[in-house]
Amino acid sequence: MTKLYNVAVVGATGAVGEQIILQLEQSDLPIATIKFLSSPRSAGSTLSFKGKPVIVEEATPESFTAIDIAIFSAGGSISAELAPEAVKRGAIVIDNTSHYRMAEDVPLVVPEVNEDALRQHHGIIANPNCSTIQMVAALEPIRQQYGLKRVIVSTYQAVSGAGNLAIDELYTQTQAVLNNEPVEATILPSAGDKKHYQIAFNAIPQIDVFGEDDYTYEEHKMINETKKNHGRCKP
Amino acid sequence: MTKLYNVAVVGATGAVGEQIILQLEQSDLPIATIKFLSSPRSAGSTLSFKGKPVIVEEATPESFTAIDIAIFSAGGSISAELAPEAVKRGAIVIDNTSHYRMAEDVPLVVPEVNEDALRQHHGIIANPNCSTIQMVAALEPIRQQYGLKRVIVSTYQAVSGAGNLAIDELYTQTQAVLNNEPVEATILPSAGDKKHYQIAFNAIPQIDVFGEDDYTYEEHKMINETKKNHGRCKP
Structure with a gap:
């Protein structure tokens, strides 16, 4: 019998949350129950999942009881506060924010590039920012074939x-x-x-604010997150 | 006594023509008479110059009689046809189209970069496309100070x-x-x-159409026109 998963989406009413829900609806992931979580401000609104209405609930530590997979995309501070609570209650957290990306015990994973790193998780799995994901997915086959010495990047962001x-x-x-x-x-x-x-x-x-060194955080993210990719894409 | 110039703008009703007229209005160039020229389609319309109405005339070889300076920005084919006619009648042509840029006897000039090349003209003076102008103006001081080995460029065009x-x-x-x-x-x-x-x-x-080598013409322009800059910015 296939295991069925209880899934929670944190930040369900946001722009990225909408897309996560769309992807979950189209995916083959065997879902038993789905829970949409948000800030108190957006809680109470109704979204739909596979044609059925789902009422959005306020995200609290107790929200994650019996959750198997919690996908976080509600900003770094929410992940900082609630991801450990979800892990404590047995959930695996997939964190789309920047909060845990550079944490030593958190694998930073792009499935097409370094899915091996998934095995080393301690409850939280992070993914890089969107520009880095697209870039390393394109670079990894080139790196494998020829190696990479330097990458010069211009991004065009929405x-x-x-x-x-x-x-x-x-x-x-x-x-x-x-x-x-x-x-x-x-x-x-x-x-x-x-x-x-x-x-x-x-x-x-x-993109994003400027740091003290006159690079924006987004520029730092692309440099650091690309280098952090464990496993096959080590710099 | 300051010499006064009879000036013609070819392509006066176009997007670039509008800007050329604006620049002429604000410049210190001592202008005796101004003539706005266009295709037969736009001829007859009225523009203004320094507050006075100017009727747009159809550009023909005879339009350039007694003209000292003719600024062309009406497409390469118009420059091909009429720039030699203007030169024949004694005018100096400043051509903003791509038609003469790579011609051996035509200097390709960015004033801040290689104004010396102006001395070698035979009636027609070309300027590079807009992206190249901006780029070489920024690169030339760096080249003078340190030299340049390779330039990697991304443009963001309107x-x-x-x-x-x-x-x-x-x-x-x-x-x-x-x-x-x-x-x-x-x-x-x-x-x-x-x-x-x-x-x-x-x-x-x-930008522009793709050539047979899968580069667009705009990409070729930036490469070739940058290298063609005479005088101080020789590659």
Whole structure:
């Protein structure tokens, strides 16, 4: 008999959460029960899974009782607080945030590249940021065949990476430009930054906030997470 | 007494022509008379120069009689046909199209980089495409100080480079996306290509058409025009 899994999605109402739910609906993962978790603000709303309504619940430590797999995508601070609680209750955590990526005892895994690293987990499995995943998936076959000495990278990133509020800002600004109305920028390029710039009909050379060394966190992520990939993609 | 110049702008009604006129209005060039020239289709329309109306005339060989400086930005085929006629009538042609850029007897000039090459002209002076100009202006001081071995370039180019019809297409498509209506692509990424793609809320890794070697003409331009820069920026 196939084992069936109790699955929880943390950050179910976010832009990435929506896509995780879509992928779970289309996947062959044998799911017994599904639980959608969120912040208190979004709790109580109703989403659907395979045609059936699912009420979104507030994520608390107790939410993870009897959960086998918990997929986290609700921001680093939520993962920091609740992923250990989920592990404590027996769940395997797949964390999509940046919080545990560089932690020594957490494997940072891209299945096509270093799935061997999965065996070394202690409850939490992290995945790199999206740009790194795409890049190492393309680079790994080249590395295997020829080796890699240096990689020069330019990324072209979508507003959606900054979440639903950023997508809304893009649409609102765009309509304002088309209407010849003034444009307001309050979120992009990064909600964590003090400066905001028009993104409609624009391209901004900044993802995430700038660190003290004048590199953005996103640039650091690509460098560090690429090097951290365990197993086959060791630098 | 300062010499005053009779100036003609060929392609005055285009997206680049508009900007050339704006620059001429703001420049210190001592202008005696100004002439706006265009295709028969746009001839007869009225533009303004320093607050005075100027009727756009059809560009013909005779248009260049008594012209001192003719600035061409109406497409390569117009430059091919009419630039020699302007030179024959005593004008100096500044050609913004790609037509004469690689011609051996035509200097390809970026003033901040190789203005010495201006002395070698035979009536026609070309300037590189926009990406090359910006790049060599930034690279030349580095080259002088340290030398250059290799340059790796990513460009981020605006729809406006493909002209007014392309700008219109971007706006029309954008409004269609905001309205949840179907999007029609008939011009971009290049009017010269058979395939067209949605540009609204998109980024297309193609400028100009692809050559037989799978490089686009724009990529070839950046490589060849950078190397052709005479004088101080010799490769």
